[in-house]
Amino acid sequence: MVPNDAQHRVETLTAQVRGPVTVAAVAESASAALAVVPVIATVNIAGLILDGGASRTHLWVWVLVAAVALVLGALCSIASSIVAHRADADLGLSLRMRLAGHLARLPLGWYSSDAAGKTKAVVQDDVAGLHEEVAHRKPELAGSVVAGIAVVVYLFVLDWRLALAVVVLVTIAQLVRNFLTRKIIPAYGAVAGASAQMGSAAVELVQGITVSKVFHRADEDSEATPDTAYGAHARFRRAAADYADADESLTNNIATLRACTRATVAPGTVALIVLALATLLLATWDAKPVNIIAFLLLGLTLFDVTTPLYLNLVMPKLRLAVPMPNKAQAMAERIGQILDVPEMHEPAAPATLPATDGARRVSMKNVSFSYDGQRTVLQGLDLELAPGTMTALVGPSGAGKSTVGQLLARFYDPTEGSIEIDGVPISTLDAQRLYGTVGFVFQDVALLRATVRDNIALARPDATPEDIERVARAAQIHDRILALPDGYDTVLGEDAALSGGERQRLSIARTLLADTPVLVLDEATAYADPESEAAVQDALSELARGRTLLVIAHRLHTVVHADQIAVLVDGAVTERGTHDELLSTAGEYAKLWQLQTTTIGARA
Template sequence: MTRNDTAAAAPGRAEPGPGAPAPSPLKVLLAPVRGRVAAAVALQGAAGALGLVPLVCVAEIARALLGPGAPDHGRAWALVGLALAGAVAALLAGAASTLVGHLADNDMQLAVRRSLAAHLSRVPLGWFSGRGSGRVKKALHDDIGEVHSLVAHTLPDLAAVVAVPAVALVYLAATDWRLALVAAALVAAGIALFARAMAGGNAKLAEYARAMNDINTSAVEFVEGIQVVKHFGGHRRSHARFLRAADAFADFFVSWARATTPVTVASFLLLSAPTVTVAAVLAGTAFTAAGWTDPVSVVAFALVAPALCAPMNVIGSRVQQVQAAGAAAARVAAVLAVPALPEGAGGVPRDAGVVFEGVRFAYPAEGDREAQEVLRGVDLVLEPGTVTALVGPSGAGKSTLAALPARFHDPASGSVSLGGADVRDLPAETLYRTVGFVFQDVRLLRESVADNISLGRPGATRAEVEAAARAARIHDRIERLPRGYDSVVGEDADLSGGEAQRVSIARLFLADPPVLVLDEATAAVDPVAEADIQDALADLARDRTVLVIAHRLATVTGADRIAVMEDGRITESGTHGDLLAAGGRYAALWNARHRHDGTEEGEEQ
C-alpha cells in the first residue's frame, strides 16, 4: 500500500475546501456510514412516536365511550386495532433501528480499525517506543468502543428523546391548549432548574479531576515508597499528605453537592412522571370545574403528559456520551494524523556497509516538552563484516543513532546509507530483510514459540526453526515446555526475560540479516542467562556488520572499532588499545571502572 492508498483508506477522510472550516473528527469518522446512522436515528424516533399510539388510542377510546352523545363502539374497536398496530409497529421500528445502527457500527469499526492498522504500519517505529502500547490500544479498542456506543445507542436514543415529547405535545395541544401550556410550563421549569444546577459544571469537573489526581498521586507515592518511608521513619509525613489530599477532595465535593443537590433534586421532581401526572390531573379538574375543558381530556393528559418529561431524565447522560465520543474520535484522528514515513520505491544495497553522514536528529515537541536535539552532526562508517561499539554516558544519543539504520526515525538532516543506498530509498521489505535488531526489552506474540521464531522467515520448516533455536541456546528449554515448540507464549510457555531474549535471537538466526543492531541486549538478565546470550550473539554476529551499544566496556574490548559518544557527537573513535593510548574520554571511563583489582564495577549506560 502506498502512502496515498493509506490516506484514501482512512474512513471519510476529505480535505475541506478553501476557507471552509475543517469537519470535526467525529463527523469524519462517521462519514462512510452517515446515511445508515441517519436511518437508525429516524427509525428510533419513529419507534418512540409509535410507542405513544396505544396511549393516545386509550384516551380516544375513553372519548368514544364516555364523551358526549351515545357510545361509539365501532370507533372504539377500531382504536383498539390501531393501538395494537401501533405497538407492533413500534417494536418493529425499534428492532430495525437496532439492526441498522449495529450494522453501520460494525462497518464503521472495521473501516477505522483497518485504517489505523494500515497507518500504524507506516509510522516511524520510534513513535511506538515513546508511547508503549497504551495509546495504540486505546485508539484501536477503547476509543472506537466509545464511538460504538454513540452510533448504536446514543444517537438513536436522542432521536426518541426529541420525538416522544414533540409528538406528545402536539397531541396534547390539539386536545386542550390550556392544559398543554400547564404541562409544558412544568417541564420548562424543570429544565431551567437542571441548567442552573449544571452552570459552571465544566470548571467544577476540572477541579474534581485535579482533586482526584492529587489523591491518586499521593496514594501511589505512599504505596510505592512505603519501604523507604517506613525505614527512615517518615510514614507519618507521607500518610499526612494523602490525608490532606483526601480532606481537600471531601471538602470540595461536599461544597459542590450542597450547592447543586437541592436544585438538582427539585428539577428531577418537576420532571418526574408522577409530578407531571398529578399536576395535569389537578389542573384538568380545576379547568373542568370552570367549564374550560371536559373530563375526557383530563384522562388524555393523565395518560400522555408524562411522556413530555420521561425522556428528559436521560438527556444529560446522552449528551455526556456524545461529548465522550467526540473526544474519542479526536484521539483516533490524532493517531491517524501521525506522519507516516514515506516508503522508498527502489534502491538495492551493494553490501552490508552502513554510513552515517552529517546526521542530525531532534525529537519533536509534544505537550509541554520542547523539541530536543540529540544528534548533532554524526559521521560514522560501519565497514562490512566488522563490529562497531557505541559507548558513552546516558543521554549521549547512542540508542537514537543505533535506531536510524532500521528507520525508527529519519534524520532531520544528513543521511544514513546501507550498502550505498539511502535507507529512505529502500522499500520496507528490503530494509527489514537487511537490518535486524536485538533490544533489551523483548516482545513476544501470544502465539506458539515456533510461530514467534518463524516471524524471522515466514514459511520456514520446523527443522529450520529448531536449528535457529539451537544456535540461540534456547532449544533445550523449549523442549521442556508442556507442548514443546507448539507451546503458546503467555499460556503454557512462561519464559524468563533471558529466555525470551534468546527466542528473539533465534528469530534473527532464521532471518539471517547482514546488518545487526544490538542495544543493551543483556542489560536486564542474570549472569547465567547473560553468558548464554553472549555466546549466541557471538555466533550471530559472525561475518555480519554489527553495531552494538555497550553498557559494560569489558564486553567490547575486541570490537573492530569503538566510538565514544557525548552530547550527540562522536568525540573519539578507534580500537580499545588506541583509545587507551590516547588517554581521552574512553581511557577515563575505563580507568574509572578498573580502579580496583582490574575488574569492572558499575555499568556504563
C-alpha cells in the same frame, strides 16, 4: 483540545455511518410521533361516548387508528434499533480494521513505549464505547424532539392554557434536575478522588509489604502516623473510610435528586395541577372536560420523552449544561491519537540491493533526527561502516547511541539525511528485504509465548533442527536449553522463564540463524554477569564473523578491538579512530576510558 474540536473528531470518526444513523433517527422520530396517536384516539373515543349517540363504526375507526399507530410505531422503533445497532457494529469492525492496518504501518519505534496496553484499550474499549454515540444518542434525540413537538402542538390545539401549564411544569422539573445534578458533581468528584487515594494506598500497602516484613515493621495493628514509611496500613484504612464517607454522601445526594425531580412530575403533581387548572377554566371559560384525559396522559410522559431534548439542546442554549465528561469525545480522541501517528513510508516500487557474496557497506549521511519534532537528538551525523568491519558507538548517556541503532533498523526514519546500504537508501527497501539484510540484538529482548525452537527460527521457519541446534551452540545457549523441562520444545513464559543473559543469548542465536550481513548490537551484554558476559561475548564474536557490525556499548572494554570507534556527544560524532588512536588524542574517549578503568580498578 476544545470541545468543538473534540466533537469534530467524533463526527469524523463516525462519518461513514451518518446515512444509517439518519435513517434510524427518522424511524425513531416516526415512532415517537405515532405514540401520540393512541392518546388522540382515546380522547376522541371518550368525547364520542360522553357526547352520546356516537355510532359504533365511528368508535371502531378510532380504535383501528390507535391499533395501526401502535403497530407502526413499534415497527419503526424496532427498525430504528436494528439499523442503528447494525451501523454501530459496522463502524466497530471498520474502525478496528483501520486501526489494525494503520498499526501495521507504524514505525517500529512506536511499539517501544507502552503501546500494547494503550492499543488494547483503544481497539477494544474505546471503539466499543462509541456505541452510545452511534446507536443511541442521535436517534433518541431525534425521537425526543419529534415527540416533544407532537405532544406540545396537540396539547396547545386542545387548550393553550392547560398546555402552557404542563410545559412550564415539565421545564421546572428539568431545571430542578439540572440544578441538583450540578450540586452533585462535587460529590462525584469526591468519590473519584477518594477512590484514587484508596487505590494508591492499596498499591503502597502491597509494595511496602516486602520491605516492612523484611525489616520487621509489619504494622497491621499500629496506628502509625501517615508520614512514617511504615504507616501504609493506617493510610489505607483512612483512605477506605474516606471513600465510604464520600460514597455515602453521593448516594444521599442522588436519592435527593431523584426524589425532588420525580416529585415535580409525579402523577399526583401533574394530576393535581391539571385538575386544579381545569376546574378553574371550567368555572370561568368553556373548556372541553374530556380534553383533561389528554393532559393527564401526555403530561405524565412529557418529562421522560423530552429529557434528551433538554439535556442536549435546551440546557446548553440556556448556558445551563451540566459539565459532565463526554465519554464519546474522550474515546474518539484516543482513537484519533493513534490514527494520527504518521505511518512509515512504504516504497511503491521497492528497490533491490546490488548482488554481493560478501559483507555490505552502511553509510549514514548527514542524519538528523528528533523524536517529537522539537528536540533534536541527532544532528548532521556522518558514519561509514566499512564492509565486514566492527564499528563501536560510545559516548555519554543520552548522546543518541541507541537512536542511531534504531534508525539503522528503521524503527524510525531520519528527519533529515539518509541511511544507505551499498548506496541504496534503506527507506526504498521493503520490510522483507531490509530485515533480511539488517539484524539486531537489543538490550530488551522480545520473546514470543512459543517454543524455544520457534523463538529461534522466527526469521527462518523452514530451518532444520540441526540448523537451530548449531546456532544455539554458537550462541552458548544450547546446554541451558537442554536443561529446560522439554528442551527445544519448552514453551517460554509458560513452562519456563529465562534470565536476562539467557534471553540475550537466545536472541543472538535467532539473529545468527537469520544470517543478515549487517548487524546492530545495542548493549547486547547488558544483562550478563561476569561469567555469562564471557559466554555472550563468545557468542557475539561468532555472530560478528564476516558481517558489518554496529555495536553500541557502555562498557568500553567490550569494544577495544573494534576496527573503528566513534564517539557520540550530543547527537554528533566528535571523534573516531581505533582504541589506541583515540587514547593518544586525549579527547572524550580517553576521558571515558580513564573514568571506567579507574572505577573498575577502584571496585576490584
